[in-house]
Amino acid sequence: MVSLAGLLTIDIVLLTALFAQVDPHPPGSLGPFIGTMISLGVVSALLVSWGRRVGLAASATFGGVNILAVGPQKLAFEANGGEVAPVVIFGTVLIGILFYSVALVRKKDIPLAHLE
Numbered sequence: 001m002v003s004l005a006g007l008l009t010i011d012i013v014l015l016t017a018l019f020a021q022v023d024p025h026p027p028g029s030l031g032p033f034i035g036t037m038i039s040l041g042v043v044s045a046l047l048v049s050w051g052r053r054v055g056l057a058a059s060a061t062f063g064g065v066n067i068l069a070v071g072p073q074k075l076a077f078e079a080n081g082g083e084v085a086p087v088v089i090f091g092t093v094l095i096g097i098l099f100y101s102v103a104l105v106r107k108k109d110i111p112l113a114h115l116e
Contacts, residue, residue: 003098
């Protein structure tokens, strides 16, 4: 849940930066993509908090989609990679924690109700 909340916060800041046009802001065409990421994150958080196993798949998908937005490739291939380095590094760590958590819960078959 913590990784989901952290990535949701990053996504909301991305959307806010887009609307405020604070440099470096995402291009306007990414608004629907960022909105979809936020929606998927909210759905994932709700499903996990309700103890639904499908929440794990939704969470992994949410992490995968966030790789496109804040993954390590941004540092290497984006012109403003240095400016967004803190969010890319932290976002990548959160994505890694999210994937690890999903894999651990699936491997050990831990009931989601016990994750609180």
